[in-house]
Amino acid sequence: MNKINARRNKALCLAIAMIIALALLPVAASAAGNTLNITPTDSEEIESQSNRFYFRDSEPPEVIFVNDSAPITIEGNGTNGYSGNGWAVSIQQATDITIKKGTIIKTNTTSPALSVPSNAMINGEGSDITIFNSNNPGIYFWGGGGGEISGTIGDVTGGKGDGIFSDGSVVISGSVGNVSGDGDGNAGINSAGSVEISGSVGNVTGSGANAAGIYSPNGSVTISGTVGDVDGGSRGIRSPNGSVTISGTIGDVTGGDLGIYSSGGVTISGTIGDVYGGRFGIYSTSGSATISGKVGDVSGGATGIFSLNGGVTISGTVGNVTGGGSGISSSGSVIISGKVDSITGGDLYQIEAQSYAVLDYTDGDGLLNPVICFPQIARIVTFEYVPSRPGGVSLKKAYITNGQKIPVPTVPGVPKVWYVDSGLTTPWNFNTGVTTDDIVLYARAEPDEPGSGGGCNGGAGALGILALALALRAKRKAKTAG
Numbered sequence: 001m002n003k004i005n006a007r008r009n010k011a012l013c014l015a016i017a018m019i020i021a022l023a024l025l026p027v028a029a030s031a032a033g034n035t036l037n038i039t040p041t042d043s044e045e046i047e048s049q050s051n052r053f054y055f056r057d058s059e060p061p062e063v064i065f066v067n068d069s070a071p072i073t074i075e076g077n078g079t080n081g082y083s084g085n086g087w088a089v090s091i092q093q094a095t096d097i098t099i100k101k102g103t104i105i106k107t108n109t110t111s112p113a114l115s116v117p118s119n120a121m122i123n124g125e126g127s128d129i130t131i132f133n134s135n136n137p138g139i140y141f142w143g144g145g146g147g148e149i150s151g152t153i154g155d156v157t158g159g160k161g162d163g164i165f166s167d168g169s170v171v172i173s174g175s176v177g178n179v180s181g182d183g184d185g186n187a188g189i190n191s192a193g194s195v196e197i198s199g200s201v202g203n204v205t206g207s208g209a210n211a212a213g214i215y216s217p218n219g220s221v222t223i224s225g226t227v228g229d230v231d232g233g234s235r236g237i238r239s240p241n242g243s244v245t246i247s248g249t250i251g252d253v254t255g256g257d258l259g260i261y262s263s264g265g266v267t268i269s270g271t272i273g274d275v276y277g278g279r280f281g282i283y284s285t286s287g288s289a290t291i292s293g294k295v296g297d298v299s300g301g302a303t304g305i306f307s308l309n310g311g312v313t314i315s316g317t318v319g320n321v322t323g324g325g326s327g328i329s330s331s332g333s334v335i336i337s338g339k340v341d342s343i344t345g346g347d348l349y350q351i352e353a354q355s356y357a358v359l360d361y362t363d364g365d366g367l368l369n370p371v372i373c374f375p376q377i378a379r380i381v382t383f384e385y386v387p388s389r390p391g392g393v394s395l396k397k398a399y400i401t402n403g404q405k406i407p408v409p410t411v412p413g414v415p416k417v418w419y420v421d422s423g424l425t426t427p428w429n430f431n432t433g434v435t436t437d438d439i440v441l442y443a444r445a446e447p448d449e450p451g452s453g454g455g456c457n458g459g460a461g462a463l464g465i466l467a468l469a470l471a472l473r474a475k476r477k478a479k480t481a482g
Contacts, residue, residue, distance in 0.1 A: 035073040036066060036089070063088045063111050071096035076103035088133070090115040099153060101126030112137040112161070118145025118168060124153030127177060134159035137181075141166035146193050150174040155202070159183060162190040163204075169193035169219060177202045178228070184208035187215040187232065194219030194242065203228040209256065212238040220264065224248045229273070235261050236277070243287060246270045252296070258283050259300070265310065269293045274319070280306045281323075288332070292316045303329045304343075312353075314338045326352040333407075381406050382440045386422055405434055406441075415443040 064087055066072055072094045088107040091097060097120055105113045113133035116122065120141060129152075131138045137158040141147035146168025152175040156163045160183035164170060170191040179188045179201060188204035189195055195216045204213045204227060213230035214221055220242030229251040230236045236253040237244055243264035252273040253259050259277035260266055265287020274296040275281045281300040282289055288310035297319040298304045304321040305312055311332035318340045321327045327343040328334055329352040343350045381400060400406060408430045418441040420426045428441050 035075050036064065063090050063109060066091045066094060069093040069095075071098070073098045073100060074103055074105070075100040076105070088113050088115075091117065091120070093117060095120040095147075097122050099124045099129050102128050104130045104132075106130060106132040108134040108159075110136055112140035112158075112165070114138070115140045115142060116147060117141075118143030118147070120147040122147065122149045122153070123151040124149070124174065124176075125151055127152050127154045127175070129153040130155055132157045132159075133161065134182075135161070137161035137163070137165040138179075139164045141168060141170065144168045144192075146170060146191065148173060149176060150199075153177065155179070157182065158186060160186070162186050162206075163188045164190070166191045166193065170195050172197045172199050172201055172225070174199045176200070178205070179203075180205040180207070181211065182207050185210040185233075187212045188230075189213075190215045192216075192218055195221045197223045197227060197248070198225045200226040201228065203251070204230045206232040206234075208233045210234050212236070212255070213253070214238070216242060218242070220245065221262075222246075223250060223270070227251070230254070232256070234258070236275070237261065239264065243267065246272060246293075252276070259298070261285075262287065266290070268295060268316070272296065274298070277301070280304075281321075282306070284308065284310055286310065288313065289330075290314075291318060291338070295319065297322070299323070303327070305329070307331065311335065314340060320344065323348075326350070328352070380438045381435070382438075383418070384422075384440055384442050386424060386442050386444055400435075405432075406430060406439075418443050 066089065072091065074089060074097065087105070088109040088111050089105060090111060091114075095117060097116060099122065103126075107113050113131050113136070114122075116139070118141065122139070131153065132155070138156040138161070139149075141164075144167045146166050148171040149164075150173050155177040156179045158165070158181045162181040163179040163186075165187075168191070170189060170193075176199070180203075181187045181190070185208040187206040190212075193216070195214055206213045206215070210233065212232040212235040215232075215235070215238045217238075218241050219239070221237055221239045221244045223246045225248045227248070227250045231252075231254045232238065234256050235258045236255040237260045238255075238258070239262045241263055243266070244260055244262040245267045247270045249271045250273065253275045255261070255277045257278050257280075259275040259281045261277075261280075261283045263285045266282055266284045266289045268291045271294045275298045277283065277300045279300055279302050281298040281303070282305045283300075283303075284306070285308045287307075289305055289307045289312045291314045294317045299320075299322040300306070301324045303323040303326050305328045306326075307330045309331055312328055312330045312334045314336045315338045317338055320342045321340060322344045323329070324346040325348040326345045327350045329349075332353070334351050334353040345351075406428070418428045418430075420428050420439070420441065422442050424442060424444055
């Protein structure tokens with residue numbers, strides 16, 4: 001009897017479980033969100049979709065509102081939604097948004113083609129997805145929290161508006177096609193917060209005299225992924241209150257006024273093509289310009305590379321640096337330990353540095369390229385090893401303002417103690433010593449000293465040199481007068 005009752009109870013429990021599961025199925029389906037067809041024929045079709053999507057009665061009547069927090073899938077049929085009165089999509093609450101392959105959102109509405117709330121994640125499922133608005137931004141992250149694009153979408157275009165516009169930050173971790181803003185003063189990507197690209201983006205274009213390709217008015221621009229050419233009517237990449245950090249790969253960067261502009265410093269450890277600005281190629285108003293990666297030619301109508309309140313350091317590879325006034329200008333120091341093909345200044349100087357310049361760079365032929373410095377840099381400090389390399393050509397020198405302390409050589413393996421005489425008897429005190437004349441400092445070249453192999457390009461041998469070299473305008477004048 002007990003066994004029979006147990007079997008009955010088990011059967012009853014299974015039946016109850018099935019009834020509960022069936023009852024919950026509609027709830028689970030509803031919580032998973034719904035699919036929005038963006039090519040409806042009339043407002044009734046929209047109203048019929050669980051009353052979650054409704055048509056805005058406006059003129060022109062072009063916007064579909066999605067007023068629900070559940071995840072949503074946007075799916076088109078592969079044909080344009082634009083026939084004079086296209087459909088735009090405005091999502092009010094949902095932050096989990098999937099766009100199916102082949103979807104086209106194309107409109108001329110005064111609302112953005114696709115509006116999404118703060119912290120939204122847009123996941124695209126195909127490079128043939130097109131988002132276009134001829135009268136406003138293509139994608140708009142509203143509400144101040146920004147948003148992210150993951151997955152894959154195609155081209156994004158804003159007409160009389162930015163391609164991608166955000167009240168907060170913009171994060172692109174996926175793949176996006178070409179992004180462009182059309183109309184005067186509109187950017188390809190415009191973010192009130194920061195711009196972070198770790199994925200890939202095609203060409204980014206801003207239009208008009210005041211536009212930027214990538215613009216972050218209050219944050220920083222960080223690119224660790226891949227971006228095509230960046231072109232702005234005014235600035236290629238613009239971060240007036242933050243930094244620009246590029247560790248990824250970018251094509252050519254062009255601005256009608258400034259190529260790359262930052263108030264917080266420009267750091268390039270990745271690879272960039274040519275950089276051009278009508279006024280400055282690379283311009284940092286407060287921080288330093290540091291290049292440890294690879295950059296093509298850098299040119300500006302006034303200055304190629306300009307650091308207004310910082311220094312310029314190049315340890316990587318740069319092509320030809322050209323400025324209509326100066327090639328490189330810095331209110332601090334200019335330190336070049338990498339490879340620069342050439343530096344050309346117009347009516348001013350090849351290098352203009354207010355404090356000191358330390359250079360060791362070669363042109364394409366591997367020869368020392370003479371540099372004319374700012375006249376305030378009036379004293380040359382030559383660092384020599386004893387014994388000197390056979391042939392005895394010193395290739396590295398430091399250039400300092402008259403009466404300034406000599407900077408301590410910081411190259412790895414360089415001796416800590418330098419002497420004012422070739423007999424190595426009187427050490428130079430870098431903490432207190434100043435010079436008002438050209439000076440040569442000497443250090444002992446030990447056979448096993450790192451970097452003591454001969455030649456400016458390295459090589460075997462027990463002897464080595466440390467070099468820093470330039471020709472000074474004041475020095476040349478003095479020789480001519482003599």
